[in-house]
Structure formats: structure tokens, C-alpha cells
Amino acid sequence: MDFFCSEQKEKQLLEELNEITEKQSGQLRGRIKSGEIDMQMYQQYIEYLNQVLKSGSETDMFDIYQMCQSGAIKEATDRDVTFTGSVRDTKIIFVSEIDEMKLHKDVQLGRIQQNVCDVMDKRIGKIQSGTFDVMCRPALHKTVGIKVDGDRSQPYTYGITVLVVDGEETLVVTDCSNTCLKSIYTKNNKSRHSKLDLASNPHSVTRLGDNQVAVSFWSHNEIVMVLVTPDLVLESRVTTKKKYMGLTALSPSTLAAGCTDPPCVDILDVSGRVMRSVSTLDTEKNLICNPSFLCATDRGDILLSDAVSQSVYYITQGGDAVFTYTLTGERGLSLPRGITTTSTGHILVADYLAHKVILLTPAGKFVRDLLTSQGGLQYPYGLMFCDCKLYVGEYSGGAVKVFTCSIPQ
Template sequence: MDLRATPVLQDTIDVRVAGDSNVSYPTDVTVMVVNDTDTVVVTDWNNNSVKSFYTRDNQTRHGKLSLGCKPWGLTKLTHNQVAVTVRNINQIVTVEVNPDLVLLSTITTSKKYWGITSLTPSTLAASSQSPPCVDILDMTGNVLRLISPLHNGNNILQYPSFLCTTRTGNILVSDFGTKRVMCLTPEGDVVFNYSPTGDTALEFPQGITSTSTGDILVTDYSLHSVIHLTESGQFVRNILTQQDGINYPRGVCVDGRGHMYVCLISGVIKVFTCKH
């Protein structure tokens, strides 16, 4: 993905499918290649479901797994498995993508988690808002370590809602309560703390991802933008704005083919190409 290039809209995926009773609110998104098929996996918070979208025999198809509760965060575990936080109950579910969706397991947790990211094959990081922290978990839901990063003696997490893992194994956190993005080591040390003021101030940071080059993309729900940061947490530019049709964005991800996927409150995922 060439983040210096101008992103061009390539596709719009309508997340609402037959059988949905509510307006779709795509929240978090990832892309995986399953059986040579590019598959977009998304949590639809308002329809209590995880969905997959893919093309087979030149037909756009979808899978849907109803959970009965509100899924939020999403992370890839393996080439064909994801883990999903269920925000309103103490659960993380694991799902097989083939490219339809099959519930594999339900992990009972001690807290209600929002953001989630896979750290190693046997550990996850997940963010809680009550109390505000990031927990390192094993695959049975046991808390191995609780991270409450301090600044001047105060916990600088309030509403950590999305997580991702960097190429060096650190944890990126977007927090709309303190209007910041931070990078934490799995041991809990703060690598950087991005909370700018002025023109580049964040208002409502949400979805976050990092690319194979270490660059960071974070959405701002209130500013209708996708922001590009360097690996060390320096502002580069607003790579997508309202002029690009970005309205109230949440989850964001990139694939290995130079595409960026952005979840929008209008019930769609917009797919942009970043290539020269």
C-alpha cells in the first residue's frame, strides 16, 4: 500500500443483508484470503451479527453469523479464524471463516471488552471501559496482565475502544475519552502517546490499524476522516476526509493488495485503492 498516493474509491460494500431487522452499523473490519477467496469480515453491531462478503463465480455473496448480542471488535487469529468481542456481555467468540461463518467457541471473560487484537497464537489483548484498561488474555479468557498506563500518576485510558497489533508486537489503542492514540508494549510501557492539540487534535478516535510498513491509520468519527500517522506516532496527513465520502467512520483495515476498507455509519464499507 502506497500511502503517499491519492486513495481512489474502488468499491462500496452494503453490509445490510436479507433477514436483517435493523439498520446496519458496521463496526470493525478485517480482510482475509480463504480458499483463494478475498473475504471481508465485519461486525454489525446493530444486527447482532458477524458477516462475511466475498465474490465467487463472479457473484457477490455473503455469510452471516447471528450472535444474539452486540459484537464490536474483531481480530484475525489465523488465516481462517477471527475472535470477536461481544460488548454487552462478558464474552469473546471465535469464528471460522470459510468464507461463510461458523461459530467455533465462546470464551467467558471477567469483563465486557470492546477492542481486541491478537498478540501471539496463544494471547490476546482486549480493552475494557469499566474499569478502563487493556488486558492481556490467554485463549481461555484468563487475564495474564492488566495494563492501566499512567501519566502524572493518572490512568490515561478512559474509553479505549479499538486495538491493533503493530509489526513489532506492540499494542495500538484508540481512546475517544481522552482523545488520544497510544502505543503500549505488552508489558504495559508507553511507547508513544499521541494527543495533539490545534489543527490536528483528535475528536473521536475509533478504528485503528497498522500496515506492513508500520504506518498507522486511525479513523475519527466526529471529524469524518482517516488519519495517517508514522510508526512512531507523528501526524502525516488526513488521508481520507468527508470530501471522499467519509461520514462517521469506525473500523479501518488494509489488505495485502493495496486496499483500505473503512466502515461507515451509513451501513457500508468503502474500499479505496492506494496505488500509483
């Protein structure tokens, strides 16, 4: 009987080891694929540099300077170094559980323990589910309807954010036409929702913490803090001196808020106190007109889309302009709305009138149209990228379309 127990335990341990090996191998394969794409990108940079050096164009040289200032290449390199170190330190440990060599049918001979593997899992978070592929063709994963019982009119989706609460993906949206905030999630394999009525028409929603969001309004001097459990619970109301439409969290205690009258971007603490205000860029140039959609970058800077100037701005918290994206023609923006960033630092912008989502490099260079009306996209408004999925809120469609954009592993 003891020999039979030993064989069973050996088989169990081998199965556990195979499962762990396959998991780590899958992560490594995805990382290798990501590295190959990075190498292609670096090769393109080198070719571009050679062309600029030959031409002597000061404009192109300044573009290169902006790309370096954005830190896109350095961040990618740092990410690779961190991962390599994590893999090198990965170990599988067998922990013995034999007590004084007494074997019987209930004995536990040992277990497989992951120590550094767990650390690696935490460090590479987004890599586990794939890295954003610049050349991917987004596939429609699902369509989430946001119309719920009690709605007085057709929902208009403005702001979108995504949280994971108790292991469940929770979509949180502002519904301007029904003057409420909604959360949509799955529990016990059933689709559920929560609805929080608000005092005025909400505009933007941003994630403050693991289970907390902040909401701004169209024409109301207030920002509200809401707990997501995943049901919605009003936590606090903060009266502000200005009416803020655009809103993004720079940290759990700091917000960047866009005001249209007067046009500016303010840095606030969660009590509503203005710590800094930015209204002009680069010595009175490029006046901000309509900062109604904001997004924080991994560096703590601010991206904003401006429908009046038909531009995208990348600014620091101090008000310095890293770049401005303003073009006409096919690559231009007719009415930019929602803006978000990917796991690789690329920028996605919803163009409401052109029925498309465009992709920019981290340095603000046009890459391509990621989504268009040919794929069924109509009047994109809110935008959120999370875990290699792109959430697009269609203005009057009463739904959020979820697209997958990743490298298969």
C-alpha cells in the same frame, strides 16, 4: 515432425521465461520505487536531526529518541537487506525431460522451474501488490454493501477484518444493530454472504489465523471464536470476567482486549485467562479511559485509540508507553475510533466526528489527513489496512468503502 515439436517447445519455454522475467522485473521496479521513497524519508530525518542539533531543544531530542525506539528506520533497513539477498540468489533452472533421446509427438522436452524465485515471492508478500505510498491519493476501489436478507434494521458497521479463504478475499464485519457477524465474499464470480446471529451486540472482530476470527461485545462477558470457510461457523464461546470492547490478536493464541469498566488493556490467552493487565502508563500518568479500538503492531506491541482522552497510545505488552498522540486544533482528534497499521508501519486512525482518516508516522507524528469528507467520507468507524487496500466502515451507511493506496508497478 520431431523438428516441428522442438520448435513448438522452444517457443513455449521462451514465452514462460519472458513471463517470469516480466513478473520479477515488475517486483523489482516496485521495490526500487519504494527505496526511493525511503531515501527521501531518510533525508528528511537527516535534515531534522541537523535542525535539532543546532537548536539544542531537549523536547525535539526526546522526539528523535522515541522515533529510534519505535524501530521504524531499522525495520525499513532490514527489509531492504532481506530483499537484496533474495534477488541475488534468484535462479531460473531448465529441467530436462528428454528420455533416452526418443522424440515423438508426445515428448516433453523440458520445463522451466523456479526455486529461489518462489522463496522470494514468499519473503516479499506485500511488495508484490505494491508498497504503501505515504503521499498517495487514495482512490475509491469499490463500495461493499453489508445489508443482507433478514436484517431487521439498518446495519451499523463497527469492526472489520479481512481474510483470504480458498483464494477468495473475504470481508468480515460486526453488525451491532442486527446483533450478528457477517462475511462477504465472491464465489464463481457471484457476490455471496454468510450471517451468524450472536447473543449480544458485537463490537470488535480480529483475525486469529488463516480462517479464524475472534469477536468481542458491547456489554457481554464473552469472546467468541468463529471459523471462516468463508461461511461463518461458531467454533467456541469463552466467558470472561470483564466486558471487553476493543480486541486485537497478538498471536494465534494471545489477545489484547480493552475494557472500559474498569479502564484497562488485558493480555489474554484464548481460554480467557488474564496474563497481564495495563491500566496506567508511565507511573500513573496518561490513564487509559476508553480503549475500545485496538491494533497489534508487527513488533507485537499494542496501538489503541481512546475517544474519552481523544488520544492514540502506543504501548508495549508490559505497559510501557512508546508514545502518546494528543493534539488540538486541525491536527487533533475529535472522536477517534478504528485504528490500523500499513505495510510500512504507518498508523491510520478514523476520526468519527471530523469525518476523516488521519495518517501518522510509525513514531506517532502527524503526516496528513488521508481521507476527508470532501471525498465523500461520513462517520468512519471500523478500519482495516490489508494488501495496500484500506477498508473503511461507515457507522450508519450500511457499507464498507475500499480504497487503494499503493505505488503502481
